[in-house]
Amino acid sequence: MNSTPRRILLAATAILGAYVGLWAAFFPGSFYDDFPGLGLTWISADGPFNEHLIRDVGGLYLGLTAASVAAIVARTAAPGRVVGLGWAVFGAIHYGYHLLHLEGSTVDVVGNVVSLGISLALGVLLALPARTLAVTPVGESVDAGGAAGAAPAGSAGSGAGRIADGADAAGGGAEADAGDAADETRATSAEVER
Numbered sequence: 704m705n706s707t708p709r710r711i712l713l714a715a716t717a718i719l720g721a722y723v724g725l726w727a728a729f730f731p732g733s734f735y736d737d738f739p740g741l742g743l744t745w746i747s748a749d750g751p752f753n754e755h756l757i758r759d760v761g762g763l764y765l766g767l768t769a770a771s772v773a774a775i776v777a778r779t780a781a782p783g784r785v786v787g788l789g790w791a792v793f794g795a796i797h798y799g800y801h802l803l804h805l806e807g808s809t810v811d812v813v814g815n816v817v818s819l820g821i822s823l824a825l826g827v828l829l830a831l832p833a834r835t836l837a838v839t840p841v842g843e844s845v846d847a848g849g850a851a852g853a854a855p856a857g858s859a860g861s862g863a864g865r866i867a868d869g870a871d872a873a874g875g876g877a878e879a880d881a882g883d884a885a886d887e888t889r890a891t892s893a894e895v896e897r
Contacts, residue, residue, distance in 0.1 A: 705774075709783050709829065713775045716790055716825050720768030728761025745815060748806045767793065780833040787829020794823030 727734045731754045738746045746757070767790060774782040798819040805812045 705777055705780050705783060706833065709780055709833070710775050712825055712829050713771045713783055713786065716786070716822075716829070717768050717771040717775065719822060719825075720764045720771060724761045724764030724766075724768055726761070727757050728765055731757035731761070734761070739814070739818070743807075743811055743814060745807065745811060748811070749804065763793070783829050784832070787826050787831070790826030791823065791830050792826075794819065794826045798823045 723738075726738065732752070734757055735746045735752045737744065767786070770782075770786045770789060774786045777783065801815050801819055805815070807815075
């Protein structure tokens, strides 16, 4: 399941990507002279104007934006993780370059380091696996390893559902102990992303 926090992180990357991408792809001269705005100029301080390169950067950011938007509407977390990997790889290389080429005023340097660090962090967070909760049906117990089984009569597991933390908990990896009859009576647990 694609969680609300993951969708929020994806939306942040989409907004960031659209801001940079639209400006660079469609207004490369202004992007070169004025990016990131607010009177700061981070691009022109780093070499001569190159329209082709700036439009390519815009296209890269718009591609990442499109992938982020697609992952927002996905039903599972996997597309968001893949998009996060893309943002993280790009962000690490981009961040590394700027750390080695700190130029401009103190405000420019701090702004560059902080903004690119946030961009990289968003990618890394998105690429991380989702934490899951495995919910076992009423009447089943969960052993210490997270595997579900029929609860012994009178145990705490009977009469109420139990939740086990971890991806290997009941359902996806748990196998029935007593053949086909047990398989038919054992309910598959649902994994819910935290």
